[in-house]
Each structure stands twice: as structure tokens, then as C-alpha cells.
Amino acid sequence: METVIEVIVFGLQRGAIFGLVGLGLALVYKATRILNFAQGELGTVPAFAALMLMIGFESSGDKAANRGLLLPAIVLAVVIGAALGVALYVAVIRPLGKVSPVTSLVATAGVALLLTTLELNVFEARARRFPRPVNGGFRLIGTSVIVDWHTVVILAVLGGVALALAAFFRSAPGVALLATADDPFAAELQGVPVERMRAMAWGAAGALGALAGVLGAGVFESLTPGLVTSTFMIPAFTGVVLGGITSMVGAVVGGFALGIVSQAAIQIVTSYNLDVPGPPQLAVLLVLLAVLLVRPQGLLGRLA
Amino acid sequence: MVELDDLHAGYGALPVLHGFSIAVEPGQVAVLLGLNGAGKSTAVKALCGAVATTSGAVRYRGEDISGWSTATRVKAGVVMVPEGRRVFGDLSVERNLQVGSWTQRRNSKWVRGQREHVYKVLPRLDERRNQLAGNLSGGEQQMLAIGRGLMANPTVLVIDEASLGLAPVIVKEILKIARALADDGTTVLLVEQNVGALEVADVGFFVDQGEVTATLRGKQLKDGDRIRSLYLG
Numbered sequence: 001m002e003t004v005i006e007v008i009v010f011g012l013q014r015g016a017i018f019g020l021v022g023l024g025l026a027l028v029y030k031a032t033r034i035l036n037f038a039q040g041e042l043g044t045v046p047a048f049a050a051l052m053l054m055i056g057f058e059s060s061g062d063k064a065a066n067r068g069l070l071l072p073a074i075v076l077a078v079v080i081g082a083a084l085g086v087a088l089y090v091a092v093i094r095p096l097g098k099v100s101p102v103t104s105l106v107a108t109a110g111v112a113l114l115l116t117t118l119e120l121n122v123f124e125a126r127a128r129r130f131p132r133p134v135n136g137g138f139r140l141i142g143t144s145v146i147v148d149w150h151t152v153v154i155l156a157v158l159g160g161v162a163l164a165l166a167a168f169f170r171s172a173p174g175v176a177l178l179a180t181a182d183d184p185f186a187a188e189l190q191g192v193p194v195e196r197m198r199a200m201a202w203g204a205a206g207a208l209g210a211l212a213g214v215l216g217a218g219v220f221e222s223l224t225p226g227l228v229t230s231t232f233m234i235p236a237f238t239g240v241v242l243g244g245i246t247s248m249v250g251a252v253v254g255g256f257a258l259g260i261v262s263q264a265a266i267q268i269v270t271s272y273n274l275d276v277p278g279p280p281q282l283a284v285l286l287v288l289l290a291v292l293l294v295r296p297q298g299l300l301g302r303l304a
Numbered sequence: 305m306v307e308l309d310d311l312h313a314g315y316g317a318l319p320v321l322h323g324f325s326i327a328v329e330p331g332q333v334a335v336l337l338g339l340n341g342a343g344k345s346t347a348v349k350a351l352c353g354a355v356a357t358t359s360g361a362v363r364y365r366g367e368d369i370s371g372w373s374t375a376t377r378v379k380a381g382v383v384m385v386p387e388g389r390r391v392f393g394d395l396s397v398e399r400n401l402q403v404g405s406w407t408q409r410r411n412s413k414w415v416r417g418q419r420e421h422v423y424k425v426l427p428r429l430d431e432r433r434n435q436l437a438g439n440l441s442g443g444e445q446q447m448l449a450i451g452r453g454l455m456a457n458p459t460v461l462v463i464d465e466a467s468l469g470l471a472p473v474i475v476k477e478i479l480k481i482a483r484a485l486a487d488d489g490t491t492v493l494l495v496e497q498n499v500g501a502l503e504v505a506d507v508g509f510f511v512d513q514g515e516v517t518a519t520l521r522g523k524q525l526k527d528g529d530r531i532r533s534l535y536l537g
Contacts, residue, residue, distance in 0.1 A: 172406065175399050178395055179395065179403040182392040182394050185390065186386055186390035186392065189352065189383070190378060190404050190406050190407070191375040
């Protein structure tokens, strides 16, 4: 029983990060029909910016991060994430014009590679300590399972983001964004600034990515180049596909499901002492395969 | 109110309008009539800024607006209901109207009032406020498209091919709505292949090969032989 609770608690922690990354993926896909493989780096780059602020912009030394600066650092990360998202749309996606989904996907993957390489050049291939907003944890009543306060923080942030998005999609700009996604020409005929709407969606996705980056680095209490892409991107993508690619609720539900699946995979492999390489990755890819075979439109999506 | 003066326009290297001129007075229903590919749609798209003009003037309230963006024109009151209705199928009727009011969104009191007005003018929408636009019938979608246009507070409302693919009784209803809008002071431009639209018109323009080849007013609008000969050449 305790093991099950533990799997769920850790699964929810990872799943919430998958959800944050997934929301960014789903938002961009909804607005511009593009699978943004740079979404992960829209998280790692701002996380590095936050770290730089906390260690006083010394990239070489191993100075301890000043936790007092964590809040302004997170704000900085979100701003940089949003700016990066907009820049990616304006400088890469829009100039491409109307191209096949594969072309734009490769372009965003190229951006992800470029950003990861930049991080490697500036910060070297090693882990740096990264603080959490709240340290420690608490014992779950009636069990011996310890829940990190950081898990609570991530869930609270995800909840706040979900509420903000729900409110946004009821506001005039949110509805205009949905209309733009549905029929850009018709939206333009009503005076909706279509290009600005799309840039806004990319900016919001960048901000979500930044939150995922900062909180995701907090999960490991360390930050390495390419972190969000290598650890959260594929499960988040799978979660989004599972949830139904344009569905915001689906992105979160799918994220949680994938979090629990990958934790369960680790648990099963270790308790039965199985000789399986990379259990969480394997489980995630199996889920992806199963969704594509059984229900390609996802749980909450519709066939395109 | 609206004047297209010696307009030349087209798509890339393909010219469509060759000196297209019309003038419409406030509160009139003007019908642009002609065969497929005659240039009617291109002319009204030029009026709304959806097609760039190469020469000539688009005048609105005496001002040349040919350099204005679509958004600026909508704000100023030139609004188009596109061919094929193009309602936002994934959004409810109410949300479609909300998108329509984009340029007026800062004036929420007006928007609320106008929405109720639209529901009164188009009662079929009232019953379906929370239905997805994609689930409406063709006629209802056309009415929603018109209602969405009305939410932008138009002085000039262009309706492109409203009667296409609709049952005759619905077409009649939509033409009646167009007439009523004009009687309320909105200038209405109807792009039509259906000669029945002339019944509600104050002025009819027959369009052929990118030009206006005949202008019909008063009794001429009911002169069946004349209209037939225009169509058949």
C-alpha cells in the first residue's frame, strides 16, 4: 500500500512538470498547428538565466545560489521564457510560412539543438546545484511516505496556471485566439490581429516552459544543459498525445498519467529485480505506441 | 458612403478587376450580381482590405482607405461576412458573437446590448446560444455569420454569397434581414449569383469580367428581360 502511495506521490510530482511542458506544447499546437520540439529548451534556457541571477552572473565558479533571489529569478525566467517563445515564432516559424508539419517540427528541433549547444558552450556539460522554493517535506498522515514541499509547490503552480488558462480562454483575447486557430481569415475579417494572437500563444508557451524549467530543475536540485528536453519533453509530448493534442485539460491529465506510469515502471522493475534498461523511458514510449495504435485522437481530442 | 473608383486588383500576376467602379449611398441595399469568376468577390474583398489593389481608390465617407489594414477598416465600420459563412465551428454561438465584437470589446455595455439586439433580429440564434456553431444548419450558420458581422458595429456590411447552398425559404429570410438592416441605417452590399436578391435592392450592379457592365435602379430592378439578357449576354 505504502509503495502505491509513494508511486502516486512521485508520479504526481513528475506528472505536474510534464503537465506544464505539455500545456505549452498543446497551446502552441492549438494556435499554430506546430509541434514545438524546442518547448523543453524554452524551459532550460530561462532556468539557466534564473541560476545566473542567483549566483551573480559568474558562469565559471561553483558559487552557491543565493536563495533569497529565487523569487526575482523565477520572475526573470518567466519573462525570458515568454520573450524566447515570441522570438522563436517571429524569427523562425513565421518566416517559414506555410510548410509541412514535418518541416516546422524539424525547424523547432533545430532550435532545441542550437539552444542546448549554446548552454553546453557557456555552462559546460556538468550539473549545477539549483535551489527549490521550499525545502524539506512532510509525512503523509497515517503512512511513512514523505512528501516534498516542492511537490506541493509544483502542484500549486500547475493549479494556478490551469485556472489562469481557463480564465484566459473565456476572455476576449482568449476567445479570439481560439477563433484564430479555427479560421484565421474569418478572425481577421472581424479585426482580430491574427499574427499578434499567434505570437502571444508562443509567448505564453514560453512562460509555461520557464516555470517547468525552474521547478523541474528544483525536482533534481540540479541543472544541466538540455535538462528539460532530455527528462521531461518526451513524456510531456506523450501525455499531450494521450490527452488529445489540442486539449488543455488533456495535456494535464495526460501529464499526470505519464508521471504515474513512469514511476510505476521504476517501482516494478526495482521490486521484481528485472533486467530492463531505462524503465520509465520504455514505459513512456510503450504508452505513446499504444495511444497511437488504439486511440490516435487521444482521450479528450477529436480526429483532425 | 462607399465608392470603388476605377479599381484594379488581382491575385499575384492574375488581374481580376479592370477599372471596377461602383457607388453606394447610406442605408441602401446594393447587390453585386454576376457569374462565377466575374470579380464580385474580389471587389468586395478589396473594399475590406482582404485583397490588395494595384490602382484606383476605395473611398469610405469620402476618404481613400485603400492603404488601411482590414482591422482598421473594421474599426471604422466596414465589415465583411465571408463567402461560405466560415463560422468558428469549435466555438458556441455566443463565443462566435464575442469574436465578432473584438474591435468593440472595450465597450462591454454596448457589446451586451448589441448581442441582445442581434438575438432579437436573428431569433434562430437566440435558441442556440450555447450550441457549437459547427452543429448548426447551413441557414443558421449564415445567420450567425451575419450576426457576428453585426457585433463589429458596421456602418457598411458586406455579405458575400449569402444564399449559396441554402433552401429558397431561408434565402428569402436572409434577404429580408438584409433589407431590415438597411432600413435601420446600415449600408448593405450583397454579392449574389441569385437574381432574387434584386427584390430587396435599391441598386444592382451587374459585374462581368472585372467590370461593372450595367447599373440597375428603380423599375429596372424588376425588368426580368433586361436581367436575363445581361446574364446570357
